[in-house]
Amino acid sequence: MKKKNDVLIRIKLAESSRNELYIGKAEYRRSNKNQDCIEIYSDQIEIKAQRFNPIDPADIFYNYRSTLHTQIIKTLVYYFSSYQPKTIEYIEIQSKKKNIKINCDHIIQPRVGPELFPSKVNKQNIQIIFLENEKAACTLISLSYLLAAVNQTDPFLKFEKLWRSFNKLFMYIGKGKTEFDSMIKFKQHILTHNGLYSKTIDLVKNLSASEIRKKLRLQEMIRNNYPKGSNLKAYKEMISRYSDKRIMEIFEETLPYKEKELKSQGYYVEINTHIQANINGNIDKPIERISFLTLIYMYFVRNKLFHGEKIDSTFRLLDGKEHEEMEWLCEILFQLNVDVINANHTF
DSSP states (O other): OOOOEEEEEEEEESOSSOOEEEEEEEOOTTOTTOOEEEEEESSEEEEEEEESSOOOHHHHHHOTTOHHHHHHHHHHHHHHHHSOOOOEEEEEEEESSOEEEEEGGGSOOSOOSSOSOSSOOOHHHHGGGGSOSHHHHHHHHHHHHHHHHHTOOSHHHHHHHHHHHHHHHHHHHHOOSSHHHHHHHHHHHHHHTGGGGHHHHTTTTTOOHHHHHHHSOHHHHHHHHSOTTSOTHHHHHHHHTOOOHHHHHHHHHHGGGTHHHHHHTTOHHHHHHHHHHHHHTTOOOHHHHHHIIIIIIIHHHHHHHHTTOSOOTTSOSSOOHHHHHHHHHHHHHHHHHHHHHHTGGGO
16 A cells, blocks of 8 residues: 655744634545644644655645645635734645745735734634535635735725625525526525624615615616616516615616606506505515625626726725725625625525
8 A cells, every 4th residue: 555645734823822723624635535634723723634645845835736735725714714814924844755944034924914804704614614515615715805805905906806705605605507697596595594694784774775875876887787778678677676665765766767768668667666565565674785785786886897897996086985885885795795604504
């Protein structure tokens, strides 16, 4: 039988106290049920592994496809997500072939600064990243973008990272052939499990329709999504998927933008009847406000940013209304990502 090669990876962090964060096993790609031993403390991380092929420590640092490189990334993502950002003082790798120690001056620090999450992820729910399956990969990638987002001070750049984190989650939950299909299924998911999204809901539940509308560029969104001369059936169907009173009041206030076209296409009466019935019914579904803001409005914002339809946000003289809007959207999207990850036992 081929002899296994032992390797010990030690990551020292700038923390004086020692608190246990995780002790357990970690799977790796093509491991054939073999697992590495992981010990994560507030001051140090250790990975004990065995491989059949000889291990070159330098290869672990520079080969991104190395399973041991991935294990290092997993442990760091877990540490920074569940504890506090600390400087990596050094990474030491010991193997039969040779030992290597890289000090902080040569390490790209993933995240250093104040406490990372205003609302932290649940440690138990992110331990899935130590498995090797689609859901584990989704969670790992989403967390990596969430960590990167917190490191951004510009809200436009922060939004880009937050959206990539969110995109990975809703595409996994929805499992649709298209983004649109996945969004519909994601909406169904948060409606069904709305009790798990209370922290996100808290950010919007006390805002009136007028207050929400003032924060957004709804006229620009409607005219972008449903340009003049287009068939407005999709607009009618979008409105019909909501029933929350405050969302209906927003639709009522913005209906004049398309009133003439809706009447000419025969949709106005049906839409207005739906809006008035739900306003009069005083239906309160704050989770629908989250759905509208993320899946409708933020998707519009995302397209404007990602498709290069506007001048880059760094070329601005002052922080105006759009800057304030982005800060608010980032706050909501950040918390939603945290809530989704904490609810990963439901999907």
